[in-house]
Amino acid sequence: MYITNIESVPGRNIVEHFGLVSGSTVRAKHVGRDIMAGLKNVFGGELKGYTELLTESREEAIDRMKAQAVSLGANAIVNVRFSTSSVASGAAELYVYGTAVTVS
Amino acid sequence: MGDLLVLIGMIAMGYFVGSYLERRHYASIRERESAFVHLPATTLKKPIHPEAVTESYLVHGSVVISLDYFKRMVAGFRNIFGGNLGTYETLLDRARREAILRMKVDAKDANEILNLRIETSSISKSDRKGKIGSIEVYAYGTAIKF
Numbered sequence: 673m674y675i676t677n678i679e680s681v682p683g684r685n686i687v688e689h690f691g692l693v694s695g696s697t698v699r700a701k702h703v704g705r706d707i708m709a710g711l712k713n714v715f716g717g718e719l720k721g722y723t724e725l726l727t728e729s730r731e732e733a734i735d736r737m738k739a740q741a742v743s744l745g746a747n748a749i750v751n752v753r754f755s756t757s758s759v760a761s762g763a764a765e766l767y768v769y770g771t772a773v774t775v776s
Numbered sequence: 777m778g779d780l781l782v783l784i785g786m787i788a789m790g791y792f793v794g795s796y797l798e799r800r801h802y803a804s805i806r807e808r809e810s811a812f813v814h815l816p817a818t819t820l821k822k823p824i825h826p827e828a829v830t831e832s833y834l835v836h837g838s839v840v841i842s843l844d845y846f847k848r849m850v851a852g853f854r855n856i857f858g859g860n861l862g863t864y865e866t867l868l869d870r871a872r873r874e875a876i877l878r879m880k881v882d883a884k885d886a887n888e889i890l891n892l893r894i895e896t897s898s899i900s901k902s903d904r905k906g907k908i909g910s911i912e913v914y915a916y917g918t919a920i921k922f
Contacts, residue, residue: 675834676918678821678891682829716794716844716867717801718874719910722899723840726912730836752834754916756897764899 673738674748674775681748684775690744694769695736698759699729726766730754733768746772790845797844798866805873812880817889817917829920835889836916837878840899841871843910868896868911875915886919893917 674681741749752770759765823829843851847863854861872894883889895914 674832676832677834677893677916678918680822680826682823682826682832682920716790716842716847717797719840719842722910722912723838726840726914727838730838730914752916753893754836754895754914756895756912756914758897758899764897 673741674750675734675738675752675770676748676750677752677770679751681750681773681775684748686748686750686773687776688746688774690741690746690772690774692769693737693740693744693746693749693772694767695733695738695740696765696767697729697732697736698763698765699725700763726756726764729764729766730768733766737768737770741772744772746774748773748775786845787849788846790847790849794844794846798870801870801874805870805877808877809873812877815880815883815886815889817876817880817892819892821891823888823890823920825922828922831886831921832918834916835879835882835886835919836914837875837880837882838912838914839871839874839878840910840912841867841874843867868913871911871913872896872915875913879915879917883919885921887922889917889919891917 674684676682680686737749737752749770749772752768755767755769757765757767843863847867850863851861875894876892879889879892893916895916897912897914899910899912
């Protein structure tokens, strides 16, 4: 499965379009991670727990998008975009979308 | 009185620990950026020689970073008078450069990264004890090999 965020897969030709595929996850924060985040707010710096959480959630969203593309019979997804929105206090939606295509 | 001492203590800790961490982070960013000088990240949509490309894949990196107490206080005062928020500027600059570096680590032995996109979102949570203000920066692009 080729995934790119440009309009083609370089070196290959797109032979068929399947339309939009997307995947999303909504994740809430873990209580233990929140306590550490409260402490980090005094000193500043990276919140590793949140970084990991968001990375995992994005991987999950990408997997869902890939599964959708596979079920359509595509072998690549081009022009992938990510978007993040906070839907409620302490929860974030991670959304990824792209165009499923077949490349030669 | 006790509350005031705690507040002053938190501001002082935020200032000293926060600025120490920031200096250390900048030193590490500069070091890693010079190590990745051979892997340019561009916002171009097409490779210059598309026929030479053998492999292409999506790469990404992200970081969630938080303000320290002192910076938040300074920002609070600045909100009254207006002007540049220098403390937030360095925070965002560090976060973006860190996210790009992580993306480059993800790209491993690629030759170039195309169509770099950076997305910034604020992750905040308010409760009785106050507000947790943090920022996520997410960088992604297409890595290509010649």
